[in-house]
Amino acid sequence: MAFADSAAIEAVELVKQFGSLTAVGGVSFAVQPGELFGLLGPNGSGKTTTIHMLCTLLRPTTGTARVNSCDVVAQPLQVRRAIGLVFQETTLDRDLTAYENLLFTAYLHHIPRADAQERILELLKVMELADRRNELVRKLSGGLKRRLDIAQGVLHRPKILFLDEPTIGLDPRSRAAVWGFIGRLRQGGMTILHTTHYLEEAERSDRVGIIDRGKLIALGPPVELKKASNRPSLNEVFLHLTGRKIQESQTE
Amino acid sequence: MSAGAVYTIVEREFKRFFRQRGRFLSSLARPLFWLFVVGPGLGRLIRSPGDVAYQQFLFPGVLGIVVLFGSILSSLSTVYDREFGTLRIMLVAPISRLTIVTGKTLSGALLSVAQGWILLVLAPFLGLKIGPAQLLAISLYLFLASIAIASLGMLMTTRIDSLENYSTIMNFVVFPMFFLSGGLYPVKLLPALLRYVVYLNPLTYGIDLFKHALLPAAASGSLGTDISLPLDVSVLVLFTGIAMALATLLFDKEAKLVKRAEPRA
Numbered sequence: 001m002a003f004a005d006s007a008a009i010e011a012v013e014l015v016k017q018f019g020s021l022t023a024v025g026g027v028s029f030a031v032q033p034g035e036l037f038g039l040l041g042p043n044g045s046g047k048t049t050t051i052h053m054l055c056t057l058l059r060p061t062t063g064t065a066r067v068n069s070c071d072v073v074a075q076p077l078q079v080r081r082a083i084g085l086v087f088q089e090t091t092l093d094r095d096l097t098a099y100e101n102l103l104f105t106a107y108l109h110h111i112p113r114a115d116a117q118e119r120i121l122e123l124l125k126v127m128e129l130a131d132r133r134n135e136l137v138r139k140l141s142g143g144l145k146r147r148l149d150i151a152q153g154v155l156h157r158p159k160i161l162f163l164d165e166p167t168i169g170l171d172p173r174s175r176a177a178v179w180g181f182i183g184r185l186r187q188g189g190m191t192i193l194h195t196t197h198y199l200e201e202a203e204r205s206d207r208v209g210i211i212d213r214g215k216l217i218a219l220g221p222p223v224e225l226k227k228a229s230n231r232p233s234l235n236e237v238f239l240h241l242t243g244r245k246i247q248e249s250q251t252e
Numbered sequence: 253m254s255a256g257a258v259y260t261i262v263e264r265e266f267k268r269f270f271r272q273r274g275r276f277l278s279s280l281a282r283p284l285f286w287l288f289v290v291g292p293g294l295g296r297l298i299r300s301p302g303d304v305a306y307q308q309f310l311f312p313g314v315l316g317i318v319v320l321f322g323s324i325l326s327s328l329s330t331v332y333d334r335e336f337g338t339l340r341i342m343l344v345a346p347i348s349r350l351t352i353v354t355g356k357t358l359s360g361a362l363l364s365v366a367q368g369w370i371l372l373v374l375a376p377f378l379g380l381k382i383g384p385a386q387l388l389a390i391s392l393y394l395f396l397a398s399i400a401i402a403s404l405g406m407l408m409t410t411r412i413d414s415l416e417n418y419s420t421i422m423n424f425v426v427f428p429m430f431f432l433s434g435g436l437y438p439v440k441l442l443p444a445l446l447r448y449v450v451y452l453n454p455l456t457y458g459i460d461l462f463k464h465a466l467l468p469a470a471a472s473g474s475l476g477t478d479i480s481l482p483l484d485v486s487v488l489v490l491f492t493g494i495a496m497a498l499a500t501l502l503f504d505k506e507a508k509l510v511k512r513a514e515p516r517a
């Protein structure tokens with residue numbers, strides 16, 4: 001295999017077809033332990049599909065991937081033990097409280113009851129959700145729900161975390177709060193792969209993979225990508241590489 | 253399989269059931285309607301032979317309704333889970349598909365047993381005596397019938413994409429299952445062709461078990477049981493095993509697991 005054994009995530013020629021549509025058309029990259037890796041691409045470019053293959057939710061049509069040195073097709077359970085995933089759309093149960101949602105996740109991850117309670121309260125505090133913990137999720141605002149989604153993804157302290165557009169739909173203040181939290185997770189040594197189409201968020205990554213129409217068209221540290229195509233921003237790098245803008249409506 | 257994960261899936265289902273007030277209340281109202289509106293009406297028309305009044309005969313059938321709706325609706329909630337994402341949380345957790353299927357099936361079964369118990373409180377008002385031994389037997393039978401129907405429900409959820417199919421299921425699965433079950437009329441009185449259909453229906457064996465426990469006086473009469481107790485139990489156990497195995501296998505098909513990512517406009 002082309003990648004070092006120590007990689008936290010390695011994708012080799014990953015392909016996913018839905019019928020005649022090629023959602024991911026041969027993507028290869030590796031993420032090193034402790035790295036913050038960003039997948040940047042426009043709508044429908046295959047970011048979510050790539051993540052779902054890496055997280056054992058979709059089977060690659062062809063190609064292989066290893067996460068925490070386990071094959072995603074052959075050893076799905078081992079992969080799932082090592083990862084946390086925050087989905088693009090919320091996964092919370094609206095008929096449960098914030099606390100109950102986290103308790104549900106804790107048990108799914110085999111965390112013992114006493115530990116679970118302690119961890120949940122601690123996490124809720126960090127997320128500034130502690131005083132809302134007994135409210136039904138349906139009553140929480142979008143920003144609070146998103147923070148709870150993230151809490152749900154990290155409660156079991158995964159080695160490798162996948163964040164599919166973690167700040168989607170959040171106002172700048174909430175986005176800053178989320179990135180503050182991601183910073184803390186990094187300090188703890190967590191490997192993080194995130195997707196985004198906010199360019200300033202992509203800039204925060206150690207390395208960025210730019211994905212377009214299911215293909216990785218550039219890969220490297222943001223500074224180098226800009227230098228290589230002699231453009232001042234990732235936005236213009238994308239424009240330069242594809243002849244299109246990454247997103248017509250950049251400000252959501 | 254992970255017991256802790258199964259437990260938390262069941263616990264969640266119970267919380268949801270009691271919080272969704274409409275679902276909870278209609279689960280109470282449905283059997284009462286049959287017992288106290290349909291029962292007395294038909295009871296006037298039907299002069300039942302022997303020691304059993306039609307309303308008494310209807311009671312096992314009404315327990316069957318409780319089991320049928322309780323279990324199917326709970327299993328169908330898996331479709332909600334898929335639509336609202338909770339299923340994804342289960343799928344990305346380090347638990348097997350079998351654990352998820354077991355958790356959801358058991359939820360439906362235990363919810364139905366609980367609803368069955370509530371109904372049993374009414375049995376004395378219909379002149380049906382229930383002693384401790386009978387209560388134990390009927391609880392076990394309720395569980396066997398419920399888990400069979402819940403596993404059938406799980407099997408169905410692996411085949412449907414969204415709750416748009418909900419009324420189709422009600423009209424083409426749930427209602428026929430009830431009307432062709434021996435809950436409303438003794439199976440032996442049906443024409444041969446219909447009888448075969450009735451014997452293909454797992455609910456028939458559940459309701460027959462309830463008759464074994466609740467209508468001993470009618471054991472030999474035409475309103476009595478239609479099938480032997482060991483056969484009832486065997487069929488239900490076998491059916492549950494097969495349906496759960498199939499549901500687990502089919503559940504593994506990825507296209508059904510993750511909601512289609514809709515391209516945003």
Ligand SMILES: Nc1ncnc2c1ncn2[C@@H]1O[C@H](COP(=O)(O)OP(=O)(O)OP(=O)(O)O)[C@@H](O)[C@H]1O
Nearest residue numbers: 018023042043044045046047048049050512513515
């Ligand atoms: N289950 C599915 N069945 C069929 N097509 C799918 C399915 N999931 C995704 N697709 C298609 O595959 C392509 C890639 O989708 P994907 O969700 O991976 O893109 P994305 O980069 O995550 O986009 P976004 O920024 O909108 O989240 C799209 O054209 C999408 O419509």
Ligand SMILES: [Mg+2]
Nearest residue numbers: 047048049088
């Ligand atoms: Mg996406």
